[in-house]
Amino acid sequence: MPSPSIPSRPKYKPFALIPTARTHLIIAEHAENLPDLPAGSSEAPIEFWVVVNDARAIGTQRLNSGIEITRYRSVPHLLDQLAHRLEREYVGLQLYAIGTEPFIWDVARLSRAHGLDRDEFHPTHSGTLRRRVYCVHCRSFTDNVSTNIVACSGCGAQLQVRDHFSQRLAAFMGFQVDAEVPGELPPIEEAYP
Amino acid sequence: MSNPGTLALRVREAEMIAPLLKRFVLESADRAPLPSTGPGAHLRLMLKDGARKYRNAYSIAAAAPDNSTYEIIVRRVPRSRGGSVFLHEHVDAGTIVEADFPGNLFPLSQVARKHLLIGGGIGITPFLGYLAHLKGTPTPFELHHFCRVEEEETFGQLLRRAEGGKIHLHPELVTEFDLAQLLRTQPLGTHLYVCGPEIFMDLVLATARSHGWPGSKLHSESFGGAHAGGAPFVAVLKRSGLEIHVPEDQTLLEAIEAAGVEPPSLCRGGACGQCMTEVLEGEPEHRDHYLSAEEHAAGRVMMICVSRAKGERIVLDL
Amino acid sequence: MTIAFKPAETFHDDFTYRNSDAGILRFPFPFGEDAYMYSVNIEPHVPAGPSPAYLHAFDVDEHYVAECRERARVLALDPSRCKVLPHMMTAQWDTLELIMESFARDYPEYFSLAKNGSTWTWINRPLGIEDKFTFGDASTLPYEPFEYITRQAQGDFTLQDQRNDNLFVDGGMVTTQADWSLEFDIGMSFHEWHAPVPLAHQIGVFDRALKFLLRLQQAQPVRRLNWTMTINPRLDTSPENYPVWGPDRTTVTPENLPEKVHLRVELQTLFRLPRSNAILFGIRCYLASVGELARVEKWRKRLHRVLRDLPPELEGYKGLNRYRQMTIDYLAPFDDGAVLSKGPQPDQASL
Numbered sequence: 001m002p003s004p005s006i007p008s009r010p011k012y013k014p015f016a017l018i019p020t021a022r023t024h025l026i027i028a029e030h031a032e033n034l035p036d037l038p039a040g041s042s043e044a045p046i047e048f049w050v051v052v053n054d055a056r057a058i059g060t061q062r063l064n065s066g067i068e069i070t071r072y073r074s075v076p077h078l079l080d081q082l083a084h085r086l087e088r089e090y091v092g093l094q095l096y097a098i099g100t101e102p103f104i105w106d107v108a109r110l111s112r113a114h115g116l117d118r119d120e121f122h123p124t125h126s127g128t129l130r131r132r133v134y135c136v137h138c139r140s141f142t143d144n145v146s147t148n149i150v151a152c153s154g155c156g157a158q159l160q161v162r163d164h165f166s167q168r169l170a171a172f173m174g175f176q177v178d179a180e181v182p183g184e185l186p187p188i189e190e191a192y193p
Numbered sequence: 194m195s196n197p198g199t200l201a202l203r204v205r206e207a208e209m210i211a212p213l214l215k216r217f218v219l220e221s222a223d224r225a226p227l228p229s230t231g232p233g234a235h236l237r238l239m240l241k242d243g244a245r246k247y248r249n250a251y252s253i254a255a256a257a258p259d260n261s262t263y264e265i266i267v268r269r270v271p272r273s274r275g276g277s278v279f280l281h282e283h284v285d286a287g288t289i290v291e292a293d294f295p296g297n298l299f300p301l302s303q304v305a306r307k308h309l310l311i312g313g314g315i316g317i318t319p320f321l322g323y324l325a326h327l328k329g330t331p332t333p334f335e336l337h338h339f340c341r342v343e344e345e346e347t348f349g350q351l352l353r354r355a356e357g358g359k360i361h362l363h364p365e366l367v368t369e370f371d372l373a374q375l376l377r378t379q380p381l382g383t384h385l386y387v388c389g390p391e392i393f394m395d396l397v398l399a400t401a402r403s404h405g406w407p408g409s410k411l412h413s414e415s416f417g418g419a420h421a422g423g424a425p426f427v428a429v430l431k432r433s434g435l436e437i438h439v440p441e442d443q444t445l446l447e448a449i450e451a452a453g454v455e456p457p458s459l460c461r462g463g464a465c466g467q468c469m470t471e472v473l474e475g476e477p478e479h480r481d482h483y484l485s486a487e488e489h490a491a492g493r494v495m496m497i498c499v500s501r502a503k504g505e506r507i508v509l510d511l
Numbered sequence: 512m513t514i515a516f517k518p519a520e521t522f523h524d525d526f527t528y529r530n531s532d533a534g535i536l537r538f539p540f541p542f543g544e545d546a547y548m549y550s551v552n553i554e555p556h557v558p559a560g561p562s563p564a565y566l567h568a569f570d571v572d573e574h575y576v577a578e579c580r581e582r583a584r585v586l587a588l589d590p591s592r593c594k595v596l597p598h599m600m601t602a603q604w605d606t607l608e609l610i611m612e613s614f615a616r617d618y619p620e621y622f623s624l625a626k627n628g629s630t631w632t633w634i635n636r637p638l639g640i641e642d643k644f645t646f647g648d649a650s651t652l653p654y655e656p657f658e659y660i661t662r663q664a665q666g667d668f669t670l671q672d673q674r675n676d677n678l679f680v681d682g683g684m685v686t687t688q689a690d691w692s693l694e695f696d697i698g699m700s701f702h703e704w705h706a707p708v709p710l711a712h713q714i715g716v717f718d719r720a721l722k723f724l725l726r727l728q729q730a731q732p733v734r735r736l737n738w739t740m741t742i743n744p745r746l747d748t749s750p751e752n753y754p755v756w757g758p759d760r761t762t763v764t765p766e767n768l769p770e771k772v773h774l775r776v777e778l779q780t781l782f783r784l785p786r787s788n789a790i791l792f793g794i795r796c797y798l799a800s801v802g803e804l805a806r807v808e809k810w811r812k813r814l815h816r817v818l819r820d821l822p823p824e825l826e827g828y829k830g831l832n833r834y835r836q837m838t839i840d841y842l843a844p845f846d847d848g849a850v851l852s853k854g855p856q857p858d859q860a861s862l
Contacts, residue, residue: 091406091407094405115305119675137752167698167703173692175753229785231787301788303599465550483719
């Protein structure tokens with residue numbers, strides 16, 4: 001059962017610009033995740049990067065608000081470009097990621113590798129609450145989990161999804177719920193729609 | 194926390210390296226190896242000048258790889274409480290001085306992708322320790338040091354010992370330098386370290402913040418935060434019928450224990466809550482992290498291991 | 512000091528681990544009062560306390576050789592139990608220095624360290640190790656420095672990097688753990704790492720502990736105790752292997768309980784490391800069966816009271832559900848309700 005009080009579960013704040021930034025780079029998993037920012041929202045330049053899942057996407061455009069928007073063909077396409085961008089960026093950049101948990105924590109991992117701290121990266125959760133689950137026994141990931149218990153995609157164990165989240169793995173912990181008495185399972189419920 | 198005891202140090206060498214700067218090489222009085230230290234560490238000396246006592250902290254500018262010596266550089270500050278003048282006038286080769294175990298309030302980031310060091314005047318000392326460490330690491334670094342024109346040669350000599358990276362000595366005021374340009378063009382993951390006079394540090398840090406530098410990337414040397422010291426006061430222990438003088442360099446708990454009363458205590462760092470004591474009269478100066486803000490404001494209880502009296506007298510239920 | 516090592520003891524399959532009489536009396540019994548609740552029970556780690564286990568920076572006891580062999584066995588099956596993030600190399604050398612110097616100072620019959628400039632010679636007699644290496648050059652050791660030295664020490668260790676007013680668990684050697692996973696938790700902040708612990712967050716235990724630890728000073732280590740219970744003397748109760756050890760919990764009967772059910776105590780120590788400014792966290796596990804502890808009059812009565820009155824949230828968190836009542840029933844006849852002395856000391860010099 002989800003418990004919002006567990007402190008390893010990321011606390012997602014609503015999207016907000018960091019006023020001290022020198023550059024804002026806002027990355028969204030879907031176009032509808034992009035915030036509505038009128039002209040003059042910030043003195044610092046604002047850029048949108050968004051995944052459109054279209055192989056024809058190319059180039060950058062300027063919106064009426066003055067914000068530059070770049071569309072990417074897929075999540076890997078965007079992450080590849082982001083690595084290049086962060087390599088050449090300067091201190092003063094504030095990075096925002098909006099989307100599902102696996103997406104925003106993939107962006108987080110990349111930002112961490114480029115030296116961004118937690119006060120320079122701002123995740124906002126949007127979309128499904130389905131979880132990526134890491135099997136602590138066999139190290140496989142099981143994606144799109146909506147139930148409190150799920151069969152591991154690797155070893156097949158019936159995993160209870162624990163409210164313990166690893167930002168590094170971008171996943172919740174799963175452990176075999178019937179390890180003590182095989183087959184002794186609590187009722188399976190839809191928990192993360 | 195418990196006190197691990199003090200170090201007895203003998204001055205092995207002392208020399209004037211500039212009219213106001215004196216360099217000391219310290220070794221253990223019994224020639225045993227000194228405790229290991231890291232870049233940014235400081236040494237708090239306990240100096241006795243007749244009846245007067247000074248506790249002055251100095252950055253360790255160099256530590257021998259085999260831990261046989263520490264080196265400090267002391268600027269003579271005539272209007273200070275007097276520790277630096279005492280060191281300049283009365284401490285020379287052969288003198289034994291007492292020190293606390295080294296501490297470190299200015300450590301290097303282990304995750305930085307680049308280190309940017311900005312120093313002013315005697316604020317060079319921790320950076321000398323940094324440079325000795327950084328030359329053995331792959332992480333890039335850059336130092337900008339500001340000094341008076343007449344001390345350019347002295348600082349130039351001190352910095353000549355460092356290799357690699359980029360070292361810039363500026364015999365000018367920091368206000369004459371384009372800090373903004375420097376701070377706008379630092380690669381992501383750069384950490385900024387500032388050491389020098391208060392006003393100098395404030396200027397550099399404010400400039401960095403105004404160019405979007407986040408708090409996690411800013412580091413400045415500060416000898417604040419020590420729990421032990423403060424103005425002297427009198428503590429009255431009502432139940433024991435004792436009146437105790439708490440001197441400036443002793444904690445309230447230590448003074449109470451010295452008087453033969455042993456209240457419960459555990460962590461001695463203001464965290465565990467064991468030594469919570471009821472205040473009957475007077476106002477506590479709270480320094481603990483155990484009590485809530487409301488409890489601090491009410492002032493009815495205090496943690497005697499770290500907190501002191503705000504006024505000259507406090508009455509405790511002990 | 513002579514330690515009668517018991518190198519053949521096992522912590523799996525036939526479980527031949529036992530405590531000698533002296534080993535029972537030096538057990539760091541965690542209950543100083545008849546009831547248990549979380550607190551910031553941190554105290555200076557000074558050479559004093561109700562058990563000889565507190566007398567040295569790192570305690571070495573009769574199980575030393577067997578525990579080091581058990582660690583090697585677990586690592587052979589799962590090398591990821593030792594993992595250190597790349598920015599922690601300085602902290603690795605700090606750890607090696609601290610443990611080597613402590614062992615050589617506290618147990619000169621068993622360990623010695625000779626330094627000639629940066630060339631160090633380390634001798635570990637109980638494990639038959641003699642190595643000459645260059646301090647600071649990891650290529651001169653058979654493992655990275657942290658793994659090298661923690662393979663030669665009892666108990667788990669983690670390395671905490673301090674940054675942004677927080678502590679991050681950025682490395683560890685974890686083979687004797689009470690159900691937490693280094694692989695999952697590595698890189699976490701202090702509060703994230705402790706997330707699964709019930710009750711303690713709400714009463715602010717971790718906020719205060721963190722503030723305190725951020726100010727931890729070199730040469731002023733601190734310690735605290737934690738406890739749980741384990742079926743069989745099994746050191747490796749990792750989440751990774753829960754499917755292997757979980758079924759043990761269903762095997763307890765009133766007859767085998769005194770041998771099977773163990774009190775598991777962690778002597779946790781925290782050291783500020785000088786070069787890296789990191790914190791080394793030692794989590795030393797001690798195991799004693801309920802039958803062994805019941806040989807001490809005070810302890811059998813007190814353990815009965817603590818288990819009887821334990822808050823239900825803690826029962827679940829510590830995984831005692833299946834056998835707590837049985838253990839209480841076993842201990843109850845020994846408890847006449849007499850007032851017990853304050854503190855955890857055994858109050859008897861022999862068994």
